Amino acid sequence: MNIEASARFLFITDMHLSLKTSPFKRNDLKAKVPAIVHETREELAKQLLEKIAEDLRRNDIPLSGVIFAGDAQLQGLAGGHEQVFDLIMSNFSDRGISPSNIVATPGNHDVVKGSPPTSPERYLPFSEVWRKNGCVVPWLDGIDDPLTQDTD
Numbered sequence: 652m653n654i655e656a657s658a659r660f661l662f663i664t665d666m667h668l669s670l671k672t673s674p675f676k677r678n679d680l681k682a683k684v685p686a687i688v689h690e691t692r693e694e695l696a697k698q699l700l701e702k703i704a705e706d707l708r709r710n711d712i713p714l715s716g717v718i719f720a721g722d723a724q725l726q727g728l729a730g731g732h733e734q735v736f737d738l739i740m741s742n743f744s745d746r747g748i749s750p751s752n753i754v755a756t757p758g759n760h761d762v763v764k765g766s767p768p769t770s771p772e773r774y775l776p777f778s779e780v781w782r783k784n785g786c787v788v789p790w791l792d793g794i795d796d797p798l799t800q801d802t803d
């Protein structure tokens with residue numbers, strides 16, 4: 652019996668979004684791309700994920716999961732986590748994505764500026780979106796208590 656199994660994951664990182672719109676500077680690309688006309692990072696992220704979802708739909712390709720590798724927020728400004736999560740769900744839920752198959756890890760822009768390691772507020776904005784919505788997240792220093800973790 653020949654069984655072909657394949658898993659397809661969407662990998663997203665470094666969206667750098669905020670509640671207030673952020674200008675998209677053309678030099679962010681490190682190359683000249685004259686066809687880019689997006690005025691904000693938020694609009695560019697929205698259009699990018701819409702185009703990927705459109706291609707997946709057109710080719711009837713399901714996803715096994717989404718891996719979000721951090722930096723949802725622009726320089727620690729609020730709103731990035733909510734926007735990235737909402738963009739993932741609105742564009743890929745019909746491709747098989749639910750919070751239970753989204754793996755999310757925080758990046759350096761996702762921690763509260765000035766918060767010391769092991770402080771409860773350090774990863775709170777990240778946790779409030781990804782964990783509370785049922786996504787798979789790592790053990791978070793300051794939020795998860797090592798004494799209550801199962802070590803098996």
